[in-house]
Structure formats: structure tokens, C-alpha cells
Amino acid sequence: MLTVRALNTEYPSQRGPAVKAAQDVTFEVPAGKFFTLLGPSGCGKTTTLRSIAGLERPVSGEIVVNGRVIFSSERKIFVPPNQRNFGMVFQSYAIWPHMTVFANAAFPLEVRKTKLSKSAIREKVMRVLHAVALDQYADREATKLSGGQQQRLALARALVMEPELLLLDEPLSNLDAKLRDRMRFELKRIQRELGLTTIYVTHDQGEALALSHEIAVMNEGRIVQVGPPRTIYEHPRTKFVADFIGTTNFIDGVALGIDSATGRWNVRTPAGDLLVHTDSELKPDMRVTVSIRPEDVELSDEATTSGSSLNLTSGLVDQKVFLGDFVDFQVKIGDFMLLSRAHPSLRTPIGEQIHVRLNPDKCVAIPEESSARAAA
Amino acid sequence: MEAIRPVTEAPDMKDQPAVKADPKWFIMGGVVSIVAWLALIPLGFLIWQSFKTPQTARVPSVWTLKNYIEAYSSSETLVLFSNSVQFAAGTAVLALVIGTGLAWMSERTNTPFKPLFYALSIIPLIIPGILFVVSWIMLASPKIGIINLVLQSLFGTDTVYVDIYSMAGMIWVDGLHYAPIAFLLMTAAFRAMDPSLEESAMMSGASMFQIFRNITLKLAWPAVAASFLILFVRSIESFEVPALLGLPVGIQVFTSSIYDAIHSYPSNIGLAAAYAITLLVITMGGIYMQSRITGQAGKYSTVTGKGFRPRTIDLGRWKYLTAGIFIFYAVLVVILPFIVLLWSSLQKYYSVPSMAALKNVSLTAYKTVIDYPSVGTAVWNSFILSIGSATTVMLLTAIVCWIVLRTKIPGRWLLDNVASVPLVLPGLVMGLAIMVCYLNIGGGIYGTIWIMFIAYVTRFMPYGMRYNTTSMVQLHKELEESAAMSGASWFTVFRRVVLPLLKPGLLAGWIYIVIVSVRELSSSILLYSPGTEVVSIVIWEMWQNGQYVELSAFGVMLIATLFVFVMLAQWIGKRFGVKET
Ligand SMILES: Nc1ncnc2c1ncn2[C@@H]1O[C@H](COP(=O)(O)OP(=O)(O)O)[C@@H](O)[C@H]1O
Ligand SMILES: [Mg+2]
Numbered sequence: 001m002l003t004v005r006a007l008n009t010e011y012p013s014q015r016g017p018a019v020k021a022a023q024d025v026t027f028e029v030p031a032g033k034f035f036t037l038l039g040p041s042g043c044g045k046t047t048t049l050r051s052i053a054g055l056e057r058p059v060s061g062e063i064v065v066n067g068r069v070i071f072s073s074e075r076k077i078f079v080p081p082n083q084r085n086f087g088m089v090f091q092s093y094a095i096w097p098h099m100t101v102f103a104n105a106a107f108p109l110e111v112r113k114t115k116l117s118k119s120a121i122r123e124k125v126m127r128v129l130h131a132v133a134l135d136q137y138a139d140r141e142a143t144k145l146s147g148g149q150q151q152r153l154a155l156a157r158a159l160v161m162e163p164e165l166l167l168l169d170e171p172l173s174n175l176d177a178k179l180r181d182r183m184r185f186e187l188k189r190i191q192r193e194l195g196l197t198t199i200y201v202t203h204d205q206g207e208a209l210a211l212s213h214e215i216a217v218m219n220e221g222r223i224v225q226v227g228p229p230r231t232i233y234e235h236p237r238t239k240f241v242a243d244f245i246g247t248t249n250f251i252d253g254v255a256l257g258i259d260s261a262t263g264r265w266n267v268r269t270p271a272g273d274l275l276v277h278t279d280s281e282l283k284p285d286m287r288v289t290v291s292i293r294p295e296d297v298e299l300s301d302e303a304t305t306s307g308s309s310l311n312l313t314s315g316l317v318d319q320k321v322f323l324g325d326f327v328d329f330q331v332k333i334g335d336f337m338l339l340s341r342a343h344p345s346l347r348t349p350i351g352e353q354i355h356v357r358l359n360p361d362k363c364v365a366i367p368e369e370s371s372a373r374a375a376a
Numbered sequence: 377m378e379a380i381r382p383v384t385e386a387p388d389m390k391d392q393p394a395v396k397a398d399p400k401w402f403i404m405g406g407v408v409s410i411v412a413w414l415a416l417i418p419l420g421f422l423i424w425q426s427f428k429t430p431q432t433a434r435v436p437s438v439w440t441l442k443n444y445i446e447a448y449s450s451s452e453t454l455v456l457f458s459n460s461v462q463f464a465a466g467t468a469v470l471a472l473v474i475g476t477g478l479a480w481m482s483e484r485t486n487t488p489f490k491p492l493f494y495a496l497s498i499i500p501l502i503i504p505g506i507l508f509v510v511s512w513i514m515l516a517s518p519k520i521g522i523i524n525l526v527l528q529s530l531f532g533t534d535t536v537y538v539d540i541y542s543m544a545g546m547i548w549v550d551g552l553h554y555a556p557i558a559f560l561l562m563t564a565a566f567r568a569m570d571p572s573l574e575e576s577a578m579m580s581g582a583s584m585f586q587i588f589r590n591i592t593l594k595l596a597w598p599a600v601a602a603s604f605l606i607l608f609v610r611s612i613e614s615f616e617v618p619a620l621l622g623l624p625v626g627i628q629v630f631t632s633s634i635y636d637a638i639h640s641y642p643s644n645i646g647l648a649a650a651y652a653i654t655l656l657v658i659t660m661g662g663i664y665m666q667s668r669i670t671g672q673a674g675k676y677s678t679v680t681g682k683g684f685r686p687r688t689i690d691l692g693r694w695k696y697l698t699a700g701i702f703i704f705y706a707v708l709v710v711i712l713p714f715i716v717l718l719w720s721s722l723q724k725y726y727s728v729p730s731m732a733a734l735k736n737v738s739l740t741a742y743k744t745v746i747d748y749p750s751v752g753t754a755v756w757n758s759f760i761l762s763i764g765s766a767t768t769v770m771l772l773t774a775i776v777c778w779i780v781l782r783t784k785i786p787g788r789w790l791l792d793n794v795a796s797v798p799l800v801l802p803g804l805v806m807g808l809a810i811m812v813c814y815l816n817i818g819g820g821i822y823g824t825i826w827i828m829f830i831a832y833v834t835r836f837m838p839y840g841m842r843y844n845t846t847s848m849v850q851l852h853k854e855l856e857e858s859a860a861m862s863g864a865s866w867f868t869v870f871r872r873v874v875l876p877l878l879k880p881g882l883l884a885g886w887i888y889i890v891i892v893s894v895r896e897l898s899s900s901i902l903l904y905s906p907g908t909e910v911v912s913i914v915i916w917e918m919w920q921n922g923q924y925v926e927l928s929a930f931g932v933m934l935i936a937t938l939f940v941f942v943m944l945a946q947w948i949g950k951r952f953g954v955k956e957t
Binding site: 053055080081082083084085086087088090091092094096097098107108111112113154157158161167 | 570572573575576577578579580581582583586590591594595
């Protein structure tokens with residue numbers, strides 16, 4: 001459906017070299033899927049989205065939608081944004097303040113080349129306004145709407161043109177927390193019902209995990225990992241991804257070799273030798289970082305006999321914080337401090353010994369950036 | 377406070393110090409009275425005067441409607457009215473067209489050297505209006521105008537190609553002079569427009585023309601209308617152009633008629649006041665409409681995203697044309713006028729540029745000017761007046777703004793409006809009102825430099841209000857409250873916390889008021905007397921005496937000084953973090 005290949009977008013700057021805001025961005029989105037660009041502020045998400053929209057002109061690359069080439073630097077193709085038929089919701093919503101709610105939503109139909117009759121426009125507009133629950137506000141001035149309503153109006157305006165592609169730039173970031181949660185469900189519902197191919201931009205990892213079929217994590221203008229939410233969360237490919245999405249423990253270590261019994265890599269760390277999962281090519285003696293999420297650090301008072309006996313160790317409880325539905329433990333293993341998120345029923349007092357099990361499948365070994373590059 | 381007072385007054389607390397009268401109330405009370413006095417009393421006298429007959433040694437003044445009857449029954453009044461409106465509307469349209477075009481080029485296109493042009497477009501703001509008019513007379517008068525002479529010698533005719541002494545000439549000169557203001561207003565409007573409003577129309581499939589007609593134009597409309605009204609009011613108030621270009625050929629507008637009525641013999645102040653009231657009604661209407669439009673436009677302001685400038689339009693080869701337009705504009709408003717003044721300042725007697733005249737180049741005029749008796753006095757007076765009024769205005773309005781924005785005193789909004797009243801008073805009307813006021817209440821102020829000080833402070837009070845309001849709304853209230861919680865008195869809080877934090881805004885406003893004070897002519901012309909001339913008055917007198925070369929030499933020195941002052945101020949501003957306003 002959407003293919004983006006080797007896209008580079010730059011901004012000229014007054015002094016110094018141009019800002020390389022998107023570099024070598026490549027990804028593919030199948031029809032009807034919800035695809036998210038996720039990354040910290042300033043990493044180039046908006047730039048990538050605007051390049052797809054045609055609001056920025058990339059310096060190189062190719063964009064193909066449904067077999068139609070809309071941008072290609074090689075073949076000198078650039079379809080202007082007003083002929084691309086993409087719906088877009090801007091971060092500021094960009095609701096036209098001099099029009100009513102109805103006029104805002106009807107605008108895309110009114111400026112279309114193939115003219116529609118007044119009644120046809122009315123019907124289509126009322127249908128989308130109904131879909132976003134704004135039909136009773138149709139004649140209101142657009143500026144009289146609340147933040148959440150403006151956001152839905154912006155969505156309605158993007159939907160009314162029956163776009164090939166829906167582009168959303170942080171549509172929830174200006175809403176308060178409660179409304180954001182509700183709109184998240186709404187968005188997901190509308191997207192699924194209409195089967196719209198959607199590109200969504202956000203810096204909120206929770207939103208990305210909740211909404212997407214696939215996530216592309218961006219950093220400094222580049223995509224660093226693409227995958228389904230669960231893969232991104234459980235098996236981050238770089239330290240940056242592991243750190244940006246959720247909380248994690250990083251344990252520095254050195255790869256020893258493949259364990260013959262399990263077929264897993266063995267890594268020597270300050271918290272003991274660990275069997276790990278990895279998606280990268282490791283070599284013996286390579287410096288690696290093992291990432292394990294706090295909720296995957298299993299704690300118990302007694303040395304369990306049941307279950308797997310892999311990656312078992314023990315430490316002392318150093319600190320604990322009660323947070324209601326769970327307790328955060330800081331466990332000291334040798335000199336290493338490990339954060340664990342446990343069930344509140346665990347009541348081991350501070351200073352006592354505690355047993356720790358690190359599920360090998362959740363211990364993700366990531367080669368250190370420098371050695372990984374040398375290996376590649 | 378209210379809750380604490382009974383406790384301190386309780387009998388068993390007698391050894392506690394009694395609640396002292398808070399000095400803050402004295403300061404605030406004083407400030408309110410000063411503002412009310414400055415803004416309202418002269419206006420009252422002006423209205424009173426318009427209903428009185430002239431007072432002579434033999435006949436005392438009596439109540440009358442004669443002034444209004446005289447002003448309105450004459451058929452000339454219709455001409456006067458139509459001239460004024462034509463002149464003001466023409467000027468506003470010309471300035472707006474130039475200013476909007478330049479603003480669009482500098483904000484939305486990739487015209488080369490844009491930053492340079494921005495600086496260049498504002499320079500005309502520091503050139504005193506009277507010098508600008510004089511230089512255009514030297515350029516385009518039918519007899520001595522260089523443009524005519526050049527064209528005549530080129531085509532070997534004696535046709536008059538351009539005549540600055542006409543309605544078109546007046547509109548041309550004033551329009552060029554106000555174009556920078558239009559440029560600044562429209563630049564601000566373009567910057568305030570959220571670019572995603574246009575981009576979302578583009579994503580909706582609208583063509584460039586549809587976007588321009590349905591979105592850009594509609595959104596810019598309030599700004600265009602408001603700018604038009606501001607420019608209209610400014611031009612209907614202008615005095616220099618009608619006095620120097622209109623009066624010699626009998627094209628009368630309100631301001632020149634007021635001046636004429638006062639300077640006729642016997643001077644007819646009542647009639648002048650009646651004209652002044654009419655003018656006042658027009659400017660009030662204009663400003664009221666403008667504030668209505670701006671108020672309504674407020675609802676157009678939307679949440680904007682990041683502050684990146686929208687992508688500029690790539691003009692391709694057309695960008696050389698837009699750069700050319702910029703250069704042409706700079707030539708018209710800065711370079712030509714200055715060169716003409718410079719040329720004439722280097723002559724012994726005024727003469728048109730020629731090879732022969734080039735041989736006569738000398739600095740005599742500069743020496744004459746420096747030795748000219750009233751020049752030294754005028755420069756000193758202008759210096760004292762501009763520094764004094766700028767300082768007074770900024771401090772006074774800082775307190776007024778504080779009262780309006782920070783206290784809960786009932787009626788504080790009224791104070792805000794009162795302090796802004798002088799905005800609707802044209803300079804000449806203000807001069808007349810103050811003259812009438814202090815002639816009648818006496819006190820020995822009339823004829824001294826103090827009356828001009830009062831005029832300047834009153835006239836520029838609204839500017840001070842604007843600068844102070846802008847910076848004070850950005851000042852977090854908690855900064856003051858935390859100082860108060862540390863035990864500081866109100867006065868200390870104001871002096872140690874509020875004023876230092878307002879410094880950038882205060883300094884920017886101060887610089888602006890210094891510049892406009894030095895340029896001021898229309899109020900001063902009714903208020904000066906021998907010994908209290910200011911620089912613009914000296915230029916005016918030199919013009920009346922036909923001392924063109926001396927005038928030019930003085931003008932060149934004045935422009936150079938103001939230029940150095942602005943550069944210095946900018947440099948200081950950069951060092952101390954004054955925001956551009
Ligand atoms: N119009 C622009 N001009 C210059 N630099 C820009 C512009 N827009 C974005 N940038 C720069 O490009 C980089 C990427 O910006 P953006 O795509 O907006 O990031 P994100 O949306 O991920 O926060 C940033 O470093 C930003 O400063
Ligand atoms: Mg962004």
C-alpha cells in the first residue's frame with residue numbers, strides 16, 4: 001500500500017549546513033494497517049510525515065502509494081499535496097476559525113474537482129460528523145468547540161474526503177490525560193471500522209503500543225527498529241529502543257559463548273552469568289548490554305524448585321516502594337543494583353536475602369554500539 | 377488584610393505598632409490623579425473652548441454655538457471634509473499596499489537578502505517627517521524638483537512631469553512615509569497566522585487560488601482592516617504633509633485648517649477647537665472600529681504548534697524581481713531623500729545637482745547651522761525633553777499597568793482606558809487642548825518648556841502602556857508574591873523585583889519614545905515660544921525662512937545622530953536581552 005524508500009529530507013539553515021531531519025527512512029505499510037512513527041521530540045517524525053504528505057520536498061528517495069509513484073527524486077516526480085488525496089490531522093488541529101463546524105468538514109468536498117451536489121455534500125458531511133459525535137454541533141462556530149471536539153473535527157475533515165491514507169501528527173498531545181485515553185479508543189475504533197491505512201506520529205510510547213499494528217522507532221532522523229508493538233517492547237534491538245520504550249535494567253557484560261544445553265548465548269555480567277535472548281550476531285568476548293524489564297525480574301522468598309532453573313541468583317533487598325498495585329524492589333546482587341516490579345503480596349523486609357530469577361527469553365543481549373558496527 | 381485588621385486594633389494589642397498608612401496607596405493615588413489630569417483635563421478645556429467666543433481686551437468671552445455654525449455652514453467645510461478623507465484613505469491604501477507586499481515578500485518568499493531588507497524597511501521610522509517631506513519637495517516640486525529637471529533636460533522640454541504640490545503628491549509622500557508601519561503591522565499578522573491552516577487546506581485538495589481566497593485572505597482580513605484603520609487615523613492626523621504640500625496650493629485638510637485658524641489674525645481658537653472636535657470624532661470612530669475588529673480577531677487565534685516559520689515559496693527567477701522591488705522601495709524612502717538632503721547641505725545656496733554646482737561643494741552650511749543661535753538651545757531642549765518624557769512615561773505607565781493588571785481595585789479597567797485616551801488625540805489637537813488648558817488655568821506653565829514636557833508625556837503615555845502591558849502580562853505573579861512573602865514592602869517589591877524584570881520592555885519602550893519625541897512637531901508647533909524651540913521646530917522655521925541649505929545640513933546631522941542612537945540602543949539591547957518589539 002504505502003512504500004517509503006531511502007527518504008532524505010533536509011531543512012536549509014541560515015548558517016551552517018542544512019539540518020538533516022530525516023535520513024534514509026525506509027518502511028512499508030500494508031493496506032488497512034495502523035503504522036506508528038515513534039521517537040523523542042525532534043527526531044524527525046513530523047518531517048517524515050510531512051514528506052509523505054508532500055508539504056516538504058525530500059532531497060532524495062521514493063514514495064509509492066497503491067502503485068502510484070507520488071514522489072521520486074530519480075524520476076523527478078512530485079505530486080503536489082493537494083492532488084494526493086491524503087487526509088491529515090495536524091498537531092494544532094488547524095481548524096479554520098472563520099468557518100462553522102459544518103463548513104470546516106465540508107471544505108474538502110467543496111474544493112474537489114469533481115463537483116458534488118449540495119445535498120450529497122450535506123449527507124457525506126453529516127455522516128462523518130455523526131461518526132465523530134459532532135453532528136449536533138454542525139452549525140456552531142468552530143472556535144466554540146473544546147479541545148477534544150476540535151480534535152474530532154480535524155479528524156472528520158480528514159475522513160470526509162475518503163482519503164487513501166490518513167496521516168496523524170500527535171493528534172492527542174494537546175488533550176488532557178482522561179480525554180486522551182478516551183480518544184485513543186475512539187481513534188482505534190474508527191480506523192478499524194473504516195479500514196483506513198494510517199500513519200500515526202507520537203512521542204508517547206504508551207499510545208504507540210496501544211494503537212499500532214506496527215511501530216517504527218526513530219532517533220536522530222533515522223528509523224532504528226520496525227516491528228509489532230510486542231516485539232519492540234520485548235526484544236529491543238538497540239539500547240536506545242529498550243530505554244525509550246518502558247523502564248528497563250541495563251546490565252553490562254561480555255559474551256562468553258553458546259551454551260550447548262539450551263543453544264542460548266551465555267553472558268558474563270556483574271549479576272552473574274546469564275543465558276540470554278538475542279536478535280544480533282554475537283561473537284565471543286564481545287561487549288554486550290543485557291536489558292531486562294523490571295516486571296520480568298521474578299523475586300521470591302524461597303529458592304523455588306519448580307519451573308526453570310536457568311538464570312537463578314540471589315541478592316539483598318536494598319529499597320522498596322509500595323505503589324498500590326505493585327511494589328518496586330531494588331535488589332543488590334553483588335555490586336549490581338537491579339530494579340524489580342513485584343506483586344504486593346511479596347513482603348520481604350529490607351536487608352533480607354531474596355531469590356531472583358531472570359527468564360532467559362526476557363534477557364535481551366544488545367551488542368555495544370561500537371562493536372556492533374565493527375561486526376556489521 | 378481585612379481579616380487581620382480587627383486583631384491589630386484590638387485593645388490588648390496596644391503595644392503593637394499602629395497600622396501605618398501604607399505608602400503604596402499614596403503612590404497609587406498620585407499616579408491615578410496624574411494620569412486622569414493629563415488625559416482628561418485638557419480635553420475638557422478643548423470642548424469648553426469650542427463653545428466660547430474669542431476673548432479680546434474689550435469683549436469678554438461668552439458661550440456660543442457660532443464656532444460650530446461657522447465650521448459647518450461654510451461650503452468649504454464639505455471640501456475640507458472630502459479632502460481629508462481622500463488624503464487619509466489614499467495614504468492608508470498606498471501604505472497598506474506597499475507594506476503588505478513587502479511583508480509578504482519578506483515573510484513568505486525566498487527573496488534574497490531578506491534580513492537586510494527588514495532593517496532597511498524600518499529606517500524611515502527614525503527620519504523626522506518634516507525632513508522626509510522637504511526632501512521630496514526638493515525631488516519633485518515643479519520648479520526646483522530634481523526629477524522634473526532631469527526629465528526636462530532629457531527630453532528637451534519644459535513640461536512639468538511630477539508635481540508634489542497636489543493631492544496625489546501628498547498621498548505619495550505620506551503613503552511612503554507610513555509604509556514601514558504597514559510593513560510592521562502586516563509582518564506581525566503574517567507571523568501570527570498558523571501555517572498549518574493553509575497546509576490543511578492544501579491537504580484537503582484545494583488549489584493555490586482556492587487557498588488564497590478561502591483561507592489566507594479571510595484569515596488576514598481582520599489584520600488588513602485594522603491596519604487600514606490605524607493608517608487612516610495616522611494620516612488624517614498628519615500635519616507635516618498637509619502643511620508643507622497642501623497649504624501652498626490651497627488644499628486644506630482638518631489639521632492644516634486648525635493650524636490656519638490659530639495663526640490667522642485675529643487668531644480664532646474657538647473655530648480651531650470646533651475643527652479639532654470634528655477631527656477627534658473621526659479618529660475616535662476609527663480607533664473604536666479598529667479595536668472592535670482586533671477584539672473579534674482575537675477569537676481567531678488558535679493553538680499553534682512549534683514556532684517554525686512556514687516553508688517559504690520558491691519564486692525561482694522571480695526572486696530577482698522581488699529583490700528589485702525591495703531595492704526600489706529603499707531608494708524611494710531612504711536613499712534618494714537622504715542623498716538630496718546631503719547634496720543640498722553641501723552647497724552655499726540651494727542649487728540643483730550639476731557639474732557647476734559640484735565645484736561649489738563646501739561645508740559652510742554645517743558651520744552656519746552650528747553657529748545658528750537657536751540650534752544649540754533646540755538640541756539641548758530636545759535632548760532634555762526626549763529623555764525626560766521617555767523616562768517619566770515608562771515609569772508612570774509601569775505603575776498604571778501594575779494597578780490595572782495586578783490589583784483588584786474596582787474601576788481599574790477605567791484607568792486603562794483613561795491612560796489610552798491620548799491615542800485618539802491628533803498631535804495638533806493635543807497641542808491645542810494643552811494650550812487652551814494652561815492659558816486658562818495659568819500657573820505660569822504656558823510659555824515654558826514644562827508645557828511641552830506635559831504634552832509629550834500625555835501624548836506618548838499610550839505607547840508606554842502598550843510596552844508595559846506586553847511585558848507585564850508575561851511576568852508571573854508568583855515572582856512578586858514570593859518577594860512579598862520574604863518580607864519586602866510593596867515599594868521594595870516594585871523596585872527590586874517588578875522593575876528589573878520589566879527592564880527589557882521598559883528599555884524598548886523608552887528607546888521608542890525618545891525617537892518619537894525627537895521627531896515630534898505637531899504638538900510642539902502650538903506650544904513653543906522663543907527659547908523653548910526643539911529641533912523639529914528649528915527645521916520648520918528654517919523652511920519658512922527659505923534657509924534650505926542650512927535646513928539640509930541640520931537634517932543630515934539629525935538623521936546621523938538618530939541613526940547612531942538606534943544602533944547603539946540595539947547593541948545595548950542585544951547585550952541586555954531586550955526583545956525586539
Ligand atoms: N521548518 C524547519 N526549519 C528548520 N529546521 C526544522 C524545521 N522543522 C523541523 N526542523 C528540525 O528538524 C528536526 C526534526 O524535526 P521534527 O520532524 O519536527 O521532529 P519531531 O516531529 O520528531 O519532533 C529537528 O531538529 C528540528 O529542529
Ligand atoms: Mg513533531
